[in-house]
Amino acid sequence: MMTVTHTAESRPDVGEKADAAVPGNRRQRSLGPRTAAALFAAPLLVYLLVFYAFPLYRNIELSLHDYTLRAFVQGKAEFVGFDNYLAVFSSSTFITAFTNTAVFTAVSLVFQYALGLALAVFFRSSFRLSSVLRGLFLIPWLLPLIVSASAWSWMLNSDNGIVNAALVGLGLEPLNWLTSPGLALTSVIIANIWLGIPFNLVILYSGLQNIPKDYYEAAALDGASSWKQFWSITFPLLRPVTAITLLLGLVYTLKVVDIIWIMTSGGPGDTSTTFATWSYREAFGTGTPDFSPAATVGNLLILIALAFGLLYLRVQKNQEES
């Protein structure tokens, strides 16, 4: 209701101002370039404050108070300092979630990068149907995550999954991919690698386009093998692109919730729980939303991502200087 009236009221105002601007130029001058600049920047600043600064502040605030459900609804949460952080660090889930996050991120990144790079180099030499094939490799990226995660969880189902059917067909023992404590994390990592390859392929492929062809011609004249060419030309010249690919990949991988949640819900037990799924479970996965511990774990994730971001800036600076 109010929306309509307000906009309607302010519209004639707009017209007036715009009209007034044409005859009299004096009012324009009083609006100096600085003010105009500030006004232009204002929407962006408001956007940043509302959608970035405030949520961040709220997350920190949640983690420093004890937001019981009553307090969440009625306000007046008790300030508890770093108690939530202590509780998270001393929780039996912490070590598991920490190792799982590290393993999940590191293994995913290494394989996504290696396979993405291999494919990028492969597609560099264009051949018939190469662009079609490259397009096909992007499919995992285009599918909604809920679709690909559900497809993976069906394929890896212990009793009716196609993967186990194939294993049995080959005369091997079927595996409990998603339900055995030792394999659940591996299964979600495999699915995540598959999901991440297209991203690495696209960025690294465009990075390869920027390496001048002459270098390879010169190297070929000098008799360098393609293996030698890769390690002496491609890899070193791709370093800046590699750094940004890995950093973005790291941030994406750290915050993965959906694929793990759909495939295993972080289970069985805690065996495939990462910081991101732990945070999600505390907030939304049980009958009682615990926003304070959830925000605490979320903040830890932000800190980790921030640390790697700073490391990246440092590396980039060193590269520019040298």
Next chain:
Amino acid sequence: MSKKFTQIAIATVGALSLALAATGCSGTTGQATASQEGGGSFTVWDPYPQHEASSAWAKRIDKCGQEAGVTIARTAYDTQALTNQALLAAQEGKSADVILLDNPAVSTLAETGALVDMKTAGLDTSAIEPNLLAAGELDGETFGIPVGANTLALYYNKDILAQAGVDPASITSWDSLTAALQSIKGSGHKGITFAGIGTEEGSFQFLPFFWGSGAKLSALDSTEAVSALDLWSSWVKDGLAPNSVINNSQNTTWEEFLTGDFGFVVNGTWQVNSAAKAGFATGYIPIPSKAGGVAPAPTGGEFLLMPVQKDESRYATSTKIVECMSTTEGQVETANTFAYYIPATVPGQELLLKEHPELKVWVEAVNEAKGRTSDNLGTDYPVISEQLWTAVQNSLSGAQSSQDALKAAQQKAAAATGK
């Protein structure tokens, strides 16, 4: 030229931010005007996204609105999302006028002070069966009315049981059930499937066995509790139940059962229609307890709630809507529209049985059933339940023995509830 453009741009930005600010408060304004007009629009949230605006259910809500002299705007959420939505809305002071919420979440919401108790609302709850009303009670006050109730039982595949030579009537205890599963396995079929997923559904399905052993939720690591978890684990270990039960939701188990490979499935009242349409003959029996007899199964189903409103004059109309949805005839109508609710009152149950005598097993099961938050657990239940389903997962997957898993669960639950 460019200066004029600058001016227009600034003015536009100004107008836009005004519009933005105005949208921020449009929600509350809309509600206030609605009640001033006397009639207006009332909001209802329910967890039935499967029933669209043209469904019988949606029409029934509309009709209750018409009787109360208002139009109803209904929004459907997924069950878990609705609990979160209800909490967030309570925080913002923008709750719906009436919410239908899954029963274990009722005490959680009531605890936050976001609900009007039924006495204040002027609603009489004395006709509701005490075991079904229990989930809506907190500290001696009642915060909701069940629209009906459902519970779990064992569905079976008549063809497979006949082939294996199992008489369903002979299954009255865990031993006879396990023996039946072994005969089914011996005849080349799969024994039983259930949902052991790491969510509330996992606890919901485990509770008939947990309670059927004589265990109590206040002591997760009792010998009785261990025996219940051992029963499930041994079924998985001996191949009487498939390994996928660890990740199965109730829907997935039902799909598995519908393949026709399984002898039994643990599932709820809401599958009665689907069972009748299955490609094979089905039947159902109550879940047996350890020593023999019917095990108490947990009650399921939604409660009608009235969240606190800033404008208290809205309550009178909300009360009329709730009343209309929960009368005896209303409960029977809900049972018929949904086919998965048993009325929560004795007259309602009698009326339903007159129309559908085949639902007798379900009416009995509902009357034997027990609220998850009863035994004065209230808001402790969700905390205990999380530990319970974690223990079930750890034991079924072989990560821990039943005893160790439940011991760890009890320690964590005790620490979290402070008891």
